[in-house]
Amino acid sequence: MSKFKKASVVKGARVELHDVLGLSGAEISVNGLPAGACVPFVHSHRKNEEIYAITDGKGTAVIDGESVELKAGDWLRISPSAKRQFFASAEEGLGFICIQVRENSLEGYTMADAIV
Amino acid sequence: MSKFKKASVVKGARVELHDVLGLSGAEISVNGLPAGACVPFVHSHRKNEEIYAITDGKGTAVIDGESVELKAGDWLRISPSAKRQFFASAEEGLGFICIQVRENSLEGYTMADAIV
Numbered sequence: 001m002s003k004f005k006k007a008s009v010v011k012g013a014r015v016e017l018h019d020v021l022g023l024s025g026a027e028i029s030v031n032g033l034p035a036g037a038c039v040p041f042v043h044s045h046r047k048n049e050e051i052y053a054i055t056d057g058k059g060t061a062v063i064d065g066e067s068v069e070l071k072a073g074d075w076l077r078i079s080p081s082a083k084r085q086f087f088a089s090a091e092e093g094l095g096f097i098c099i100q101v102r103e104n105s106l107e108g109y110t111m112a113d114a115i116v
Numbered sequence: 117m118s119k120f121k122k123a124s125v126v127k128g129a130r131v132e133l134h135d136v137l138g139l140s141g142a143e144i145s146v147n148g149l150p151a152g153a154c155v156p157f158v159h160s161h162r163k164n165e166e167i168y169a170i171t172d173g174k175g176t177a178v179i180d181g182e183s184v185e186l187k188a189g190d191w192l193r194i195s196p197s198a199k200r201q202f203f204a205s206a207e208e209g210l211g212f213i214c215i216q217v218r219e220n221s222l223e224g225y226t227m228a229d230a231i232v
Contacts, residue, residue, distance in 0.1 A: 003198035004179045007191050017167075018225065021193040025165045025217030026142065027225040028191075043232045047223060049141045051133075053213065055171070063120045075123050075144075077137040082119035097169065097213075100229070101141030105221035106164075109134065109143035113164045113216070116157050 011056070011095060027100040033059065033088035045080040049103040052076040052086075056095030059088040070094065079103070127172070127211060143216040149175065149204035161196040165219040168192040168202075172211030175204040186210065195219070 007020045009030050018027040033039070035057075042062075052061070054074040061068045062085050063078060070076070072095075078084055080103055088094035107113070123136045125146050134143040149155070151173075158178075168177070170190040177184045178201050179194060186192070188211075194200055196219055204210035223229070 003195040004177075004184070005193050006184060006186075008187075009189050009191060011189070016226070017191055018222075021167070021191060023165070023167065023193055023222070024219050025221045026167060026215065027222065028167065028215070041232050043230045046229050046231065048225060048229045049139070051137070051139065051142060051144065061120075068120070068122060071124075073125050073127070075125060075133055075137060077121050077139055079119040099142065099144070099215060100222070100225050101217050102221050102223055103140050105141045105218050106134075106139070106143065106216070107218055108162070109164060109216050110132070113162050114159045115162065116159045 025101065025105070029098045031096050031098060033086065033094045035088055035093050036090050037093070038087040039085055042083050042085045044083045045100070047102050048080055048100045050078045051099040051101070052078070053097040053099075054094065055097060057088065057092040059086060059094035061086050141217065141221070145214045147212050147214060149202065149210045151204055151209050152206050153209070154203040155201055158199050158201045160199045161216075163218050164196055164216045166194045167215040167217070168194070169213040169215075170210065171213060173204065173208040175202060175210035177202050
């Protein structure tokens, strides 16, 4: 089996990469909310930490009732149990990557895990 | 302790987010190689799967001796043991996100892990 896999993602609708890339340590989705739109539910997680990267536009995350303003270049870590919902701004859509990983699953990393 | 943390990343030099965001399931770096530049070493990993998202420009990954052309919008999963090196093209720099996670660490995800 090949030790790598590539996929090309066009911005727009939601793309989920777990099965496309054969991921085993994360699920990653690429998302776009049009201006004025929101993810239509509040959610939390059982075991997974979520990390969000804002790639385009602006919007707001509401996390346990607290509003966090978001713009391109922002990154956000959210604990599994926090209740979250994402909103695009009224004027601009919100593009973001969502990375799901199991909380506390990382052991060594970078130089502690690499072989150079 | 707050259940979330935010950071803003300006494109350019390498930024490592593990400590900045308090990540526990991943290390994530945001990287930029100028035109003609490369990561100056070949590396592999002991336990970590790496996932790369190309955010800007174009370049090449050489993985176990095989060249993979890269452009903005491309995603790549690489197994721990594969030997890899990244090169920006001669004409354009290469911007990319590198996500390190422990291979086979994910259990349930999305609806199997979410509480809505």
